[in-house]
Amino acid sequence: xxxxxxxxxxxxxxxxxxxxxxxxxxxxxxxxxxxxxxxxxxxxxxxxxxxxxxxxxxxxxxxxxxxxxxxxxxxxxxxxxxxxxxxxxxxxxxxxxxxxxxxxxxxxxxxxxxxxxxxxxxxxxxxxxxxxxxxxxxxxxxxxxxxxxxxxxxxxxxxxxxxxxxxxxxxxxxxxxxxxxxxxxxxxxxxxxxxxxxxxxxxxxxxxxxxxxxxxxxxxxxxxxxxxxxxxxxxxxxxxxxxxxxxxxxxxxxxxxxxxxxxxxxxxxxxxxxxxxxxxxxxxxxxxxxxxxxxxxxxxxxxxxxxxxxxxxxxxxxxxxxxxxxxxxxxxxxxxxxxxxxxxxxxxxxxxxxxxxxxxxxxxxxxxxxxxxxxxxxxxxxxxxxxxxxxxxxxxxxxxxxxxxxxxxxxxxxxxxxxxxxxxxxxxxxxxxxxxxxxxxxxxxxxxxxxxxxxxxxxxxxxxxxxxxxxxxxxxxxxxxxxxxxxxxxxxxxxxxxxxxxxxxxxxxxxxxxxxx
Numbered sequence: 001x002x003x004x005x006x007x008x009x010x011x012x013x014x015x016x017x018x019x020x021x022x023x024x025x026x027x028x029x030x031x032x033x034x035x036x037x038x039x040x041x042x043x044x045x046x047x048x049x050x051x052x053x054x055x056x057x058x059x060x061x062x063x064x065x066x067x068x069x070x071x072x073x074x075x076x077x078x079x080x081x082x083x084x085x086x087x088x089x090x091x092x093x094x095x096x097x098x099x100x101x102x103x104x105x106x107x108x109x110x111x112x113x114x115x116x117x118x119x120x121x122x123x124x125x126x127x128x129x130x131x132x133x134x135x136x137x138x139x140x141x142x143x144x145x146x147x148x149x150x151x152x153x154x155x156x157x158x159x160x161x162x163x164x165x166x167x168x169x170x171x172x173x174x175x176x177x178x179x180x181x182x183x184x185x186x187x188x189x190x191x192x193x194x195x196x197x198x199x200x201x202x203x204x205x206x207x208x209x210x211x212x213x214x215x216x217x218x219x220x221x222x223x224x225x226x227x228x229x230x231x232x233x234x235x236x237x238x239x240x241x242x243x244x245x246x247x248x249x250x251x252x253x254x255x256x257x258x259x260x261x262x263x264x265x266x267x268x269x270x271x272x273x274x275x276x277x278x279x280x281x282x283x284x285x286x287x288x289x290x291x292x293x294x295x296x297x298x299x300x301x302x303x304x305x306x307x308x309x310x311x312x313x314x315x316x317x318x319x320x321x322x323x324x325x326x327x328x329x330x331x332x333x334x335x336x337x338x339x340x341x342x343x344x345x346x347x348x349x350x351x352x353x354x355x356x357x358x359x360x361x362x363x364x365x366x367x368x369x370x371x372x373x374x375x376x377x378x379x380x381x382x383x384x385x386x387x388x389x390x391x392x393x394x395x396x397x398x399x400x401x402x403x404x405x406x407x408x409x410x411x412x413x414x415x416x417x418x419x420x421x422x423x424x425x426x427x428x429x430x431x432x433x434x435x436x437x438x439x440x441x442x443x444x445x446x447x448x449x450x451x452x453x454x455x456x457x458x459x460x461x462x463x464x465x466x467x468x469x470x471x472x473x474x475x476x477x478x479x480x481x482x483x484x485x486x487x488x489x490x491x492x493x494x495x496x497x498x499x500x501x502x503x504x505x506x507x508x509x510x511x512x513x514x515x516x517x
Contacts, residue, residue: 022087022088022090024086024096025155027150028150028152028155030126030127031081031126031149032078033126034077034122034150035078036074038070038077083096084097086148088159091108091110091166093106093109093112093163105146107135109166113134113322114133114290114322115132115163116134116290117129117132117156118288119287120285120286121285121286124285124287127152128150128152130148132145132146133145134324134328135322178273178274179271180270181271181350182270182339182343182347184265184266185339188265188338188339190311191261191313191337192257192262193253193254193257193258194305194308194313195307195308197257197260201260261337261338262284263283263286264284265282265337266282267282267287268280268336270335276294278293278297278318280334292322292323293320296321297480298454298478298479299450299481300316300318300335300348300351300352300359300449301317301318301319301446301449301481302315302344302357302446303315303316303444303445304341304446305443308338309445312340313338313340314338314344315334315336315337315338316336318351318481319333319448319449319450319478320333321479326482329481333481335347335351345357345360357449358432359448364428364429364430364437364439365430366428367424367427367429368489368491370469370470371489372420372424374465374469374471375420376417378420379417380416383408386408387406387409387412390404390405390408423442426439426442426445427489428440429487429498431498431501432449435449435451435452437449438476440486448481450476450481450485452502455476455502455506456477457506460473460474460495471489471492472492473487473495474495474499
């Protein structure tokens with residue numbers, strides 16, 4: 001037998017011995033209490049409907065169907081509790097589950113890219129959490145992730161530390177030496193209303209409630225509360241009713257924004273664990289914990305939504321590999337809540353281990369003025385489409401809509417110019433030390449600092465109008481973050497020079513040189 005064959009045999013024997021020694025773990029029996037508590041909501045809704053509407057047959061049928069559905073879900077969850085087994089061997093994580101359809105999945109330790117924790121309110125009530133072990137691959141969710149749904153917090157932390165050790169990060173010696181980079185400051189709550197999502201959530205909530213009541217054959221307009229409001233305010237002028245409605249919606253939206261901010265960012269803490277592992281913890285009702293390795297970090301992105309930017313605030317996102325697909329990357333790459341811009345830049349410098357964040361230190365090169373004209377043209381096209389709707393209806397139905405059209409055009413023209421000018425001023429790029437810095441956007445201005453070593457290719461696009469104006473858009477392709485960070489509307493010669501200076505030789509084989517004289 002050759003020396004290499006003996007080595008392979010020894011490794012196989014060692015792996016088999018390690019697999020045999022590792023014991024199979026089980027989910028916590030407390031998960032049964034979680035499953036039973038799922039029935040509390042439908043039962044409470046069933047009783048409340050009986051009290052409020054009496055023996056409404058349609059409502060009882062709808063709620064009975066809902067209760068049956070939850071009973072089935074509870075049964076399936078209980079079956080998962082009984083059949084699920086897991087273990088961590090010297091070289092892999094294994095998970096077995098299923099009664100009629102057995103499933104046996106395993107992930108090699110060296111393929112693990114994320115170890116996250118999250119716990120819903122009911123899980124937290126019984127001291128449970130979910131540990132998600134992911135590979136970061138762009139495949140189906142079941143193929144790239146193992147979930148241990150229903151283990152104790154202590155078990156989850158022990159397994160997390162063990163997996164970090166097995167991956168070679170070595171951060172399993174405890175958390176006493178973990179260094180916080182930033183922690184929650186409730187003064188940041190002032191940034192909560194600076195979003196339209198709060199008002200949007202109000203409309204979504206009202207629409208959902210109306211649809212549910214309509215499906216139960218209950219007319220919301222016939223409810224006693226609605227009738228009382230109609231009786232009290234039915235005689236007020238129309239303008240006053242509209243004003244009150246707008247104020248109520250805005251106040252409700254602000255309240256939803258505050259509540260969402262508190263639920264999402266309570267207990268927030270960004271820390272650097274031993275041996276270069278970043279960990280983000282946050283959440284009041286739903287507790288979340290996201291881990292990312294600094295060796296997979298390729299930069300940071302400063303995001304400034306318009307209202308937040310006017311208030312001097314910003315958010316910080318990581319540009320890192322192994323965070324999953326675009327949806328997962330969007331939620332798992334967040335490093336800070338909305339914070340003062342200076343604080344976000346400080347954290348960016350700390351995360352990148354730089355004295356000063358390249359997002360701030362880089363002197364950005366402005367883009368040509370023809371890029372402003374392109375943004376003006378886009379804005380005017382959108383405005384024309386908006387004005388065309390009331391104008392067309394006005395010519396067909398009533399003159400009032402014609403007046404609405406020209407008033408919209410008069411108001412919209414300066415708005416279009418200001419937005420186009422802001423978008424043009426946002427454009428910029430620079431090389432700063434070993435980073436490519438790119439900035440763009442008006443409704444959300446984004447400044448990305450991307451490590452030049454993390455760039456694996458260039459994506460060059462030129463539309464018909466860009467070709468007419470001598471412009472192009474060049475995207476730095478990377479395996480981290482969004483996958484491509486674009487320098488928009490730059491002169492052709494400047495764009496190609498930027499690509500060559502950023503990563504010398506990477507674009508050279510694809511450039512056609514003219515004949516030498």
